């Protein structure tokens with residue numbers, strides 16, 4: 424952290440500030456310039472509330488030089504994190520493909536989609552049971568019955584399952600029943616939920632909030648990791664911008680940015696990013712080319728009659744074609760799918 428003092432700060436005032444920092448456990452280096460004095464402050468600045476220093480009349484500004492996240496930070500963990508889920512590895516050379524319907528609607532639907540996506544090469548089956556809908560009048564999901572059906576589809580196909588959690592009250596049951604717990608965009612900053620998930624060892628897929636910065640997103644990952652659960656993967660699913668042509672705007676630049684800042688795997692969800700199924704293929708290809716560790720795609724056996732997100736859902740045959748077209752892109756990037 425760097426503290427720039429005002430030119431009029433007297434020697435005594437500077438000494439007082441240095442003493443305050445030292446009393447707070449910091450190492451301080453005093454650099455006296457021609458115009459002003461600059462303090463180099465080293466120590467546990469992550470836990471230090473630097474903003475209050477700026478209240479001092481002799482302080483011009485305080486600048487942080489290190490990121491506020493530690494456990495998620497690549498600086499302290501240079502190697503990529505690889506998370507094992509059943510036979511799948513997320514974050515390694517193989518690109519993980521999460522596929523399935525937005526929501527579980529019936530036994531027939533989830534089992535048939537599960538079999539189709541498995542045959543096409545998906546590694547994880549997705550299916551929402553508790554749905555975060557904008558309108559209280561929209562389908563809210565099959566809830567616990569949906570989780571049961573998802574487990575049945577796992578039993579029949581051997582695919583690990585992922586489903587979205589909405590309440591801290593459900594952590595125990597999700598921990599027992601699913602293989603990966605999804606935290607949706609709307610709950611990215613539900614800190615009580617993140618803290619509860621930090622107490623488990625379950626792999627967590629943390630979606631980026633609708634209007635969250637990359638740093639806020641990594642700080643949410645830090646909440647889970649600080650609690651003791653380091654099995655976190657991030658999911659870019661589009662952010663709010665002024666553009667209305669697509670449902671959200673897929674932030675492809677988040678992929679290399681997250682890779683530089685963090686060691687956690689990054690998954691890209693082109694379905695929720697665009698809301699348009701014809702954009703899923705080009706954006707999935709772009710995400711793989713930009714270095715994503717996985718792709719999440721909504722697949723429905725009858726998109727026209729889907730209870731949720733039909734417009735962005737691809738059919739099983741479209742999904743198969745997407746998988747075939749992603750393969751050479753992955754190969755060109757030195758990866759497999």
Ligand code: PEP
Nearest residue numbers: 551607608609630660695
């Ligand atoms: C979902 O994956 O079904 C979902 C609701 O996603 P998001 O939280 O990204 O909107």
Ligand code: MN
Nearest residue numbers: 525721731732
């Ligand atoms: Mn959806």
